[in-house]
Amino acid sequence: MLIDPMETQLPADPVKAIERPQVVTQSLLYLDGVSVSFDGFRAINNLSLIIAPGEMRAIIGPNGAGKTTMMDIITGKTKPDAGDVIFDGQVDLTQLDETAIANLGIGRKFQKPTVFEMHTVEDNIEMAVKADRTVFGTLFSRHSAEIWRRVDELLGIVRLGDHRKRLAGDLSHGQKQWLEIGMLLAQDPKLLLVDEPAAGMTDVETGATAELLKDIARTHSVVVVEHDMGFIRELGVKVTCLHEGSVLAEGSLDQVSADERVIEVYLGR
Amino acid sequence: MMLTRFLFERIDRGGWVFLVLLGLAAVLVPVLNLAVPPGSMFHVSNTAVGLWGKYMTYALLAIAVDLVWGYCGILSLGHGAFFALGGYAMGMYLMLQIGPRGVYAHPTLPDFMVFLNWTELPVAWWGFSSFPYAMLMVALVPGLLAFVFGWFAFRSRVTGVYLSIITQALTYALMLAFFRNDMGFGGNNGLTDFKDILGFNIQSQTTRAVLFSLSVLALMAGYLVARAIVTSKAGKIIIAIRDAEPRTRFLGYRVENFKLFVWTVSAVMAGIAGALYVPQVGIINPSEFSPANSIEAIVWVAVGGRGTLVGAALGAGLVNFAKSWFTGAFPQGWLFALGGLFIFVTLFLPKGILGTFTDWWKRRGESRKPPTASPASQPAE
Numbered sequence: 001m002l003i004d005p006m007e008t009q010l011p012a013d014p015v016k017a018i019e020r021p022q023v024v025t026q027s028l029l030y031l032d033g034v035s036v037s038f039d040g041f042r043a044i045n046n047l048s049l050i051i052a053p054g055e056m057r058a059i060i061g062p063n064g065a066g067k068t069t070m071m072d073i074i075t076g077k078t079k080p081d082a083g084d085v086i087f088d089g090q091v092d093l094t095q096l097d098e099t100a101i102a103n104l105g106i107g108r109k110f111q112k113p114t115v116f117e118m119h120t121v122e123d124n125i126e127m128a129v130k131a132d133r134t135v136f137g138t139l140f141s142r143h144s145a146e147i148w149r150r151v152d153e154l155l156g157i158v159r160l161g162d163h164r165k166r167l168a169g170d171l172s173h174g175q176k177q178w179l180e181i182g183m184l185l186a187q188d189p190k191l192l193l194v195d196e197p198a199a200g201m202t203d204v205e206t207g208a209t210a211e212l213l214k215d216i217a218r219t220h221s222v223v224v225v226e227h228d229m230g231f232i233r234e235l236g237v238k239v240t241c242l243h244e245g246s247v248l249a250e251g252s253l254d255q256v257s258a259d260e261r262v263i264e265v266y267l268g269r
Numbered sequence: 270m271m272l273t274r275f276l277f278e279r280i281d282r283g284g285w286v287f288l289v290l291l292g293l294a295a296v297l298v299p300v301l302n303l304a305v306p307p308g309s310m311f312h313v314s315n316t317a318v319g320l321w322g323k324y325m326t327y328a329l330l331a332i333a334v335d336l337v338w339g340y341c342g343i344l345s346l347g348h349g350a351f352f353a354l355g356g357y358a359m360g361m362y363l364m365l366q367i368g369p370r371g372v373y374a375h376p377t378l379p380d381f382m383v384f385l386n387w388t389e390l391p392v393a394w395w396g397f398s399s400f401p402y403a404m405l406m407v408a409l410v411p412g413l414l415a416f417v418f419g420w421f422a423f424r425s426r427v428t429g430v431y432l433s434i435i436t437q438a439l440t441y442a443l444m445l446a447f448f449r450n451d452m453g454f455g456g457n458n459g460l461t462d463f464k465d466i467l468g469f470n471i472q473s474q475t476t477r478a479v480l481f482s483l484s485v486l487a488l489m490a491g492y493l494v495a496r497a498i499v500t501s502k503a504g505k506i507i508i509a510i511r512d513a514e515p516r517t518r519f520l521g522y523r524v525e526n527f528k529l530f531v532w533t534v535s536a537v538m539a540g541i542a543g544a545l546y547v548p549q550v551g552i553i554n555p556s557e558f559s560p561a562n563s564i565e566a567i568v569w570v571a572v573g574g575r576g577t578l579v580g581a582a583l584g585a586g587l588v589n590f591a592k593s594w595f596t597g598a599f600p601q602g603w604l605f606a607l608g609g610l611f612i613f614v615t616l617f618l619p620k621g622i623l624g625t626f627t628d629w630w631k632r633r634g635e636s637r638k639p640p641t642a643s644p645a646s647q648p649a650e
Contacts, residue, residue, distance in 0.1 A: 075519060102521035114516045116509045127505055133522050135530045138503035140275065187521065 026089065028053045028191055028221050034073060034083030035245075043069040044080065045245035051191070056217035058232045059225045060256075061242035062266045067225045068111060070242070071193050075108050076101040088190065103133070107189035111196045111225075113176035115183070117169030121160050124168050124179055125151045128186035150186065157212070158182035173200040181212065191221045198231045210234040229257075229267075241266060276493045279500035283627075287579045288489055294321075295485035299478035315474055318481050320593060322549045324586050325484035329491045329542035331569045331585035332578055333535040336495045338567070339576030340504065341531050342511030344429075347436030348539050349563035350443050351411035353553065355540025357447075358410055360460035360553040361394060362403035363471070367464050380462070381455045391453040400467055407544040408537045415536030416529065423525040423532070428514070437560050444558030459554025466548055477549065484545045488582065491538050495578050498531065507531055568611050574621025583623060 029051040036044045044066045051057055059067050072078035073085060076098045085093040093101055102108075116124050129147050132138065155161045158178040163171065168179060177197055184192055197213065198206040210231055216222060217237075226232055232239060232253055239256045241249045243266070249259040256262055280288070298321065301313040330352050337343040364379040373383040377390060396402040418439065422432055450456035469476045498504055509517045510524050518524050547553045556562075566585075573584020588610070595603045618625050 077515070098515070098518040099521055099523050102519050108519050110516075114513055116512050116516070118508060118512050119505060123505055127502075127509060128520055135503055135523075135526050138506055139498065139501050139530075141502045183520070 026053075027051060027086075028055070028088060029074065029223075030084065030086040030089075031070075031074075032084045032086075034070075034080045034085060036069065036073065036078060036080045042245055044073065047083070047242075047246050049240065049247065051221055051223060053190075054217075054221055056213070056222040056224065056235065056237045058235055058237055058239045058253075059223060059242060060227070060229075060232065060239060060266065061248070064244075065242040065266075066245040067242055068195060069245075071108060071195060071223075071225070074101075074193060075106060102187070102189075105188075105190035106193065107184040107187045107191070108193045109177075109180045109184050109195055109197060111199070113173065113180050115168040115171075115176050115179050117167065119168055120165055121168055121171070121179055122151055122155065122164040125154050125182050125186050128183035129154075130186070130188045154182045154186050157185065159208075174202065174205045177201065177209070178212075181209075181216075185216065189220065191223070192216065194222060194224045196226055197224065198226060198228050206231055207234065229253075276497050280493075280496060283579055284492070284496060287492065287582070291485050291489050295482045295489075298485075299482055302478050303474060315477070318474075318477055319549055322477070322481035322484045323546060324589050325481070325488050326542045326546040326549070327566075327569070327589055328582035328585040329484070329488045329545075330539050330566055331573065331581040332488070332491050332495050333538035333542065334566050335570045335575065335578055335581035336498070336538070337531055337535045338570060339578075339581065340499050340511060341507045341528060342514075343528065343532065344433045344567070345436045345535075346433045346560065346563050346567065347438075347440035348535070348566055349560075350436075350440035350558055351415060351536040351539035352543035352546070352562075352566075353440075353443070353447075353555075353557035354411045354414065355407045355543030356547040356553040356557060357454060357460070357543075358397075358403055358406040358540070359544035359547045360463075361397040361406075361454075362400060363463040363466060363548060364455075364460050365394070365398040366466065367462065370464055371462070379455075379460070381450075381458065382453075385450060393453060404544070407540050411540030411543075412533050412537040415533045419529045419532040423528045426525075437563070440558050440563055441560055444555050444560075447555035447558060455554070457555060459552055459556075460547075461552040461554075463548065463551060471548055471551070480545065480549050484549070487541055487545055491541070492578055492582065494534070494538070498534065499578070503527065503530075565607070568607060570621075572610060572614050572618075572621055574623035574625070574627075577621065577623045577627070580621050580623030584621065587622070 027050045029049070031047055031049040034044055034047045035042065047066065047070065049070075059070075061067055069078060073080050074093060076093060076096055080094055087093050087101075087104060087106065091104060096104070116127070119127070126147060129150050131144070131147055132141065152161075155164055158181055160175060160179060160182065163175065168176065171179060177200070181194070181197065184194070194213065197209050201209060206228065213222060213224060214235060224232075224235065236253075239251065239253045240247055241256050241259070241262050243261075248265065249256045249262050257267060298313055298318060301311055302315065302318050305312045307314075330348065333351075334345060334348050337345055365377075367379065369376045371380040371383070373380055375383045378387060382390070397406070422435065427435065446452055447454055447459075448457050454460070463471050465471050466476065469479075471477075499507065506517060506522050506527055509522075510527055514524055543553075543557070565588075569585040569588045570581045571584070572588055573582065574580025588607070591606070591610075592603060595606055614621060620628065
């Protein structure tokens with residue numbers, strides 16, 4: 001039995017009939033019935049979400065809705081108590097650790113920008129560029145023109161070319177956000193998970209970030225968690241609203257923000 | 270050729286100064302000791318050669334500690350264990366060289382075994398009469414212990430203070446074990462009364478001068494290896510692990526493998542330092558495993574400058590020089606002085622002597638240049 005979840009707009013419709021080893025989905029990321037509790041608190045409660053290849057999705061929701069926990073589950077930081085997390089049609093992410101998942105092609109930008117503060121901006125990017133990641137491979141790696149061309153290119157994209165020799169720890173908050181996005185791109189992932197990319201940015205920077213993400217979404221699948229509704233409007237993509245660990249509403253921004261329950265728990269009257 | 274390039278291509282100016290000074294010491298000290306008559310003001314005394322040789326092995330231990338602590342953020346409070354194990358491997362070779370010249374004149378067994386009424390050499394001692402085998406064990410025993418320990422610790426993500434405590438427990442447990450006579454390593458007396466090494470009389474001044482030079486060469490080699498590691502791309506990852514371990518994982522690097530690598534290399538380095546230490550001081554006993562020794566090594570690195578390698582070696586030399594002087598002048602005061610020094614460095618020189626000096630040097634250079642638009646570098650946090 002083959003089910004194409006791309007046709008099911010609302011993943012609330014469970015696709016339980018499929019057996020684990022044979023799971024074949026056309027979706028890039030497939031979460032079904034995922035739950036996790038911390039000390040009795042259900043951070044994620046029967047969450048189902050499907051991201052199609054090439055899709056950009058915005059996730060909104062009040063604090064504690066489970067947005068960051070969801071990212072922790074996808075990237076292997078947290079193991080779910082129940083449910084399926086399938087990447088690229090067949091890979092069961094719940095069985096893998098952070099490193100393996102990163103190397104499968106899932107990149108993550110953290111809510112609090114996390115860069116290597118004692119390294120220069122260009123070294124931060126260089127370490128992220130897709131290349132041999134083994135101990136001995138990196139120990140004996142020679143200066144590679146190819147990698148540094150890629151570094152130059154990425155520094156241009158995230159507009160940090162003038163700051164390349166500075167320590168990442170000296171950058172402003174917004175610049176760190178951009179550097180982390182640059183590192184994300186350097187990994188060349190199939191799926192980018194971007195947690196609050198516009199936090200702490202000026203309006204101009206926020207606009208530029210939205211443009212950058214739209215650009216990235218042309219060639220990658222992207223999941224963006226954001227509180228800034230203006231930013232999400234600029235992205236112009238499908239929105240999922242989480243609440244108490246499960247999907248409350250899903251659709252266009254206008255649909256979602258007109259939803260009574262979303263107004264109730266998140267947007268306010 | 271490739272190895273030479275790997276070792277030498279990324280040495281900075283300070284590193285060259287360090288290497289050249291050490292190279293000079295390796296040649297000049299033995300010459301001034303052996304060839305210059307004792308009356309001359311250029312004569313280096315026998316005591317000084319022994320003392321400085323000991324400092325060189327401490328400096329190598331300090332570089333080993335700096336490699337894991339300064340660069341990878343693993344605070345080991347048990348590096349003395351690896352140092353002592355290397356020392357024991359050397360000591361076992363030296364014991365078997367005594368042969369029938371022991372007090373009991375037994376043809377094969379060391380004195381303490383005869384004393385315990387043992388009739389044959391324990392399995393652990395087999396092969397140690399061969400110098401190459403003993404040298405292999407000098408590297409292998411600490412390396413293997415570190416590898417197994419690190420394999421479990423880093424895989425189960427034991428970090429920070431928990432890891433420090435386990436390393437401390439490791440060296441303490443080894444100390445208790447080596448104190449026992451039935452372990453077969455001489456109990457609390459340890460191994461001593463060495464006669465010769467590779468056929469050379471260990472008491473002779475020439476042998477001692479050669480041991481000094483070898484210690485300096487080992488220190489230079491240890492520095493080169495450590496420097497090559499930390500300046501490679503793997504070194505960038507290792508520093509990244511120190512500063513943001515989870516982030517490094519999400520970037521797709523196997524953090525546990527990188528940690529295991531530096532940890533094991535560092536343990537082998539410490540073992541070699543211990544092996545050079547033992548013939549120069551003439552004894553190895555379980556007190557070398559005592560936790561205080563490992564903590565003292567941490568103080569050397571903190572004083573000299575964490576994450577600088579050269580600073581660590583410098584710190585080992587300075588603190589031990591102070592110790593030698595202090596224990597002569599105020600025997601009761603040394604531990605207080607050491608504690609006070611550690612507090613002083615933590616409060617006023619968090620980057621250690623070399624780190625503070627480098628910062629000052631850079632600032633001096635910058636103030637001479639015309640002011641640029643870029644703001645002054647401030648370390649994070």
